[in-house]
Amino acid sequence: MPLDKSTHTEIFTALDPAPRLLMGPGPVNAYPSALQAMATPMLGQFDPQFTGYMNEVMVLYRQIFQTQNRWTLLVNGTARAGIEACLTSMITPGDVVLVLNFGRFGHLLKEISERCGGRVVTIETEWGTVFEADAVRDAIKRHRPRIVATVHGDTSTTMAQPLAEIGAACREFDALFYVDATATLGGMPVEVDGWQLDAVTSGLQKCMSGPPGSSPITFNDRVADLVTSRKHIEEGIRPSGYVAAPGQRIQSNYFDLAMLMDYWGPDRLNHHTESTSMLYAARECARVVLGEGLDHTFARHQLASAGLRAGLQAMGLKLYGDEKNRMDNVTGVYIPDGVDADRLRTELLVDFGIEIGTSFGALHGVIWRIGTMGYVCQKTNILRCIASLDAVLRRNGYGAPAGAGIDAVYGAYDGK
Amino acid sequence: MPLDKSTHTEIFTALDPAPRLLMGPGPVNAYPSALQAMATPMLGQFDPQFTGYMNEVMVLYRQIFQTQNRWTLLVNGTARAGIEACLTSMITPGDVVLVLNFGRFGHLLKEISERCGGRVVTIETEWGTVFEADAVRDAIKRHRPRIVATVHGDTSTTMAQPLAEIGAACREFDALFYVDATATLGGMPVEVDGWQLDAVTSGLQKCMSGPPGSSPITFNDRVADLVTSRKHIEEGIRPSGYVAAPGQRIQSNYFDLAMLMDYWGPDRLNHHTESTSMLYAARECARVVLGEGLDHTFARHQLASAGLRAGLQAMGLKLYGDEKNRMDNVTGVYIPDGVDADRLRTELLVDFGIEIGTSFGALHGVIWRIGTMGYVCQKTNILRCIASLDAVLRRNGYGAPAGAGIDAVYGAYDGK
Numbered sequence: 001m002p003l004d005k006s007t008h009t010e011i012f013t014a015l016d017p018a019p020r021l022l023m024g025p026g027p028v029n030a031y032p033s034a035l036q037a038m039a040t041p042m043l044g045q046f047d048p049q050f051t052g053y054m055n056e057v058m059v060l061y062r063q064i065f066q067t068q069n070r071w072t073l074l075v076n077g078t079a080r081a082g083i084e085a086c087l088t089s090m091i092t093p094g095d096v097v098l099v100l101n102f103g104r105f106g107h108l109l110k111e112i113s114e115r116c117g118g119r120v121v122t123i124e125t126e127w128g129t130v131f132e133a134d135a136v137r138d139a140i141k142r143h144r145p146r147i148v149a150t151v152h153g154d155t156s157t158t159m160a161q162p163l164a165e166i167g168a169a170c171r172e173f174d175a176l177f178y179v180d181a182t183a184t185l186g187g188m189p190v191e192v193d194g195w196q197l198d199a200v201t202s203g204l205q206k207c208m209s210g211p212p213g214s215s216p217i218t219f220n221d222r223v224a225d226l227v228t229s230r231k232h233i234e235e236g237i238r239p240s241g242y243v244a245a246p247g248q249r250i251q252s253n254y255f256d257l258a259m260l261m262d263y264w265g266p267d268r269l270n271h272h273t274e275s276t277s278m279l280y281a282a283r284e285c286a287r288v289v290l291g292e293g294l295d296h297t298f299a300r301h302q303l304a305s306a307g308l309r310a311g312l313q314a315m316g317l318k319l320y321g322d323e324k325n326r327m328d329n330v331t332g333v334y335i336p337d338g339v340d341a342d343r344l345r346t347e348l349l350v351d352f353g354i355e356i357g358t359s360f361g362a363l364h365g366v367i368w369r370i371g372t373m374g375y376v377c378q379k380t381n382i383l384r385c386i387a388s389l390d391a392v393l394r395r396n397g398y399g400a401p402a403g404a405g406i407d408a409v410y411g412a413y414d415g416k
Numbered sequence: 417m418p419l420d421k422s423t424h425t426e427i428f429t430a431l432d433p434a435p436r437l438l439m440g441p442g443p444v445n446a447y448p449s450a451l452q453a454m455a456t457p458m459l460g461q462f463d464p465q466f467t468g469y470m471n472e473v474m475v476l477y478r479q480i481f482q483t484q485n486r487w488t489l490l491v492n493g494t495a496r497a498g499i500e501a502c503l504t505s506m507i508t509p510g511d512v513v514l515v516l517n518f519g520r521f522g523h524l525l526k527e528i529s530e531r532c533g534g535r536v537v538t539i540e541t542e543w544g545t546v547f548e549a550d551a552v553r554d555a556i557k558r559h560r561p562r563i564v565a566t567v568h569g570d571t572s573t574t575m576a577q578p579l580a581e582i583g584a585a586c587r588e589f590d591a592l593f594y595v596d597a598t599a600t601l602g603g604m605p606v607e608v609d610g611w612q613l614d615a616v617t618s619g620l621q622k623c624m625s626g627p628p629g630s631s632p633i634t635f636n637d638r639v640a641d642l643v644t645s646r647k648h649i650e651e652g653i654r655p656s657g658y659v660a661a662p663g664q665r666i667q668s669n670y671f672d673l674a675m676l677m678d679y680w681g682p683d684r685l686n687h688h689t690e691s692t693s694m695l696y697a698a699r700e701c702a703r704v705v706l707g708e709g710l711d712h713t714f715a716r717h718q719l720a721s722a723g724l725r726a727g728l729q730a731m732g733l734k735l736y737g738d739e740k741n742r743m744d745n746v747t748g749v750y751i752p753d754g755v756d757a758d759r760l761r762t763e764l765l766v767d768f769g770i771e772i773g774t775s776f777g778a779l780h781g782v783i784w785r786i787g788t789m790g791y792v793c794q795k796t797n798i799l800r801c802i803a804s805l806d807a808v809l810r811r812n813g814y815g816a817p818a819g820a821g822i823d824a825v826y827g828a829y830d831g832k
Contacts, residue, residue: 213691275629
């Protein structure tokens with residue numbers, strides 16, 4: 001095709017970023033096969049090949065979420081889109097929503113629940129800790145919420161909230177339990193059925209090792225019944241004689257789970273046009289994770305975190321937060337006195353090609369967050385991170401005992 | 417990594433779909449370089465390389481949208497996500513919204529506007545036609561809407577609504593003019609500034625020849641001022657002492673344009689995690705379109721549609737809709753009597769690898785829709801489509817004059 005560029009057209013060069021090892025709290029490096037999957041050519045959204053892939057994605061993510069839930073599908077947006085899809089479909093304006101707030105993403109659940117019209121009650125705990133189940137049960141008993149919402153692992157504090165007892169308390173008081181498992185799915189057990197979680201959402205860009213932009217979600221019949229009671233099929237595609245359900249219409253069209261059920265279910269009723277390449281990526285990420293095996297994957301994350309933490313401590317650095325509830329895939333570490341935190345992060349990025357995370361709110365400038373998520377979570381990367389951090393800290397005036405960090409990582413991997 | 421697959425794990429085979437030529441109303445085949453771009457490794461969302469790419473995307477889409485609008489960015493979702501982001505951010509509950517309804521996607525704008533709390537007034541015109549500017553101006557004068565919303569090209573009817581005079585009428589009566597240009601951007605002129613369009617949204621999967629799942633949008637300062645007056649930065653990332661704007665909080669967090677402005681602007685305030693691979697694709701699609709040149713691109717679409725239409729008519733088939741307002745990238749054609757419409761489409765798909773479109777509502781089973789969009793819009797594909805359609809029609813009992821369709825396509829391309 002001949003070009004007839006205007007002299008003012010500005011088109012830049014082809015993509016060619018310097019490579020990065022992403023050891024922040026996500027996004028992380030994607031599986032090479034997931035990147036390749038995205039280069040697969042397009043299919044029409046109702047091509048039997050494509051609807052077949054959609055069905056396979058449902059089967060794959062049931063296994064990832066450890067659930068029998070029929071409604072296990074993708075929301076076409078980032079992890080936040082999945083959160084909003086569940087909350088806006090589950091919360092009827094005026095409903096009492098109890099949010100367990102133990103970090104930045106608890107604030108987010110509160111904020112989204114409010115925008116959905118929920119009457120939000122929160123309970124709070126000090127950053128770096130999680131809730132005792134009894135305290136949550138007491139709050140449920142006191143406030144009698146229709147919905148209880150919590151983050152599973154909040155990367156802002158590196159803490160993971162145990163969920164099984166809270167799931168039981170929600171059933172006891174007939175509340176629906178929503179969990180944001182963005183940062184844990186694929187890196188730590190998320191036992192949707194075993195822990196009685198009613199709706200769970202996630203993202204690809206953390207331990208699933210895909211790109212951000214697709215949100216796997218699952219919900220059970222308790223939630224499906226609720227959203228079906230609010231189902232209003234949009235004009236233009238309604239069957240003739242259609243009568244909408246009696247419940248209040250969901251305030252978002254894009255995030256309407258009842259319509260997503262019709263799109264992913266056998267009716268295949270037109271809604272959005274499924275994001276082809278992101279579905280390809282989601283499918284491939286699940287295949288890799290399941291191919292490795294969930295138990296093996298979880299053990300790999302535990303071992304890598306143990307290695308990283310041993311290395312950091314051997315360098316004389318102090319770890320952040322309640323030891324027994326730390327996530328297995330991200331570690332908070334205090335920034336040593338006298339070190340310019342942002343300068344060090346920049347040197348690590350530019351000179352060593354490694355990204356680690358800064359922090360939000362009161363922890364900004366106090367801790368760094370180092371992720372060991374998914375494809376990144378490998379011995380070679382833990383060693384590379386510790387060696388590089390040691391070098392950059394030394395250059396910035398903090399001298400760790402020579403070789404101590406690396407020796408400790410080797411030791412952890414050698415089972416010493 | 418050793419595998420420890422459970423015997424019950426079901427992981428399916430790697431992706432390997434049979435190739436399809438997508439000549440429906442979208443999604444269409446993506447540019448090969450856009451598919452390759454998506455295989456580019458991940459970057460952190462605040463990596464200067466990545467924020468640089470975000471800034472380049474803004475520059476590229478200003479050119480695609482023919483606008484100087486600073487706020488030209490991507491919504492992370494399908495085209496429908498971009499629509500909802502604009503409407504939910506622009507419509508304060510109770511606002512009068514005038515929707516121009518000339519097809520299935522006019523129904524969608526009505527539906528979304530209602531969910532956003534708008535008091536929706538619609539004007540209607542027969543499917544297959546568009547509105548006269550005077551009729552729209554009269555409706556604006558009568559209803560005095562805060563927002564006028566229309567589709568530019570509605571693929572359901574293959575019609576394109578002229579917009580310049582409506583843009584002028586909106587300014588005259590101080591209404592904001594929202595346009596859904598999903599199906600036209602990159603295939604027909606969308607002169608955002610020239611036609612006084614205040615907010616315009618689109619998708620990648622039609623004439624931009626990318627995957628579905630990213631929505632380029634643009635809006636001017638009239639819209640930016642409105643959404644800024646409703647800005648409520650979420651808890652957890654607010655600066656201390658923050659006071660929210662006086663306007664009513666936008667009912668969606670994910671689609672809050674005020675927060676998207678803070679994320680895409682120099683503040684880089686955390687919101688969602690930008691969908692890395694889809695941004696790569698969006699960037700590459702714009703590079704290819706601008707590299708060809710908009711004028712050349714538009715002419716290519718016109719010529720291909722002319723060729724396709726000549727071929728269809730030479731085969732004795734009748735075209736759908738008002739000739740002078742047809743879109744340049746999709747053609748409606750009546751299904752001949754006695755032909756099983758769905759069977760023919762299936763044979764075209766399975767035997768020839770070509771997908772053409774069915775239709776919605778009253779047009780289902782009455783017309784097919786054949787797209788000539790973006791990368792697909794090439795002489796070789798028009799010839800292949802006509803030859804294949806001729807063969808399949810013949811096999812199904814409809815005998816067009818031998819060779820007439822192909823000769824007419826050649827003739828159109830030869831300028832005869």
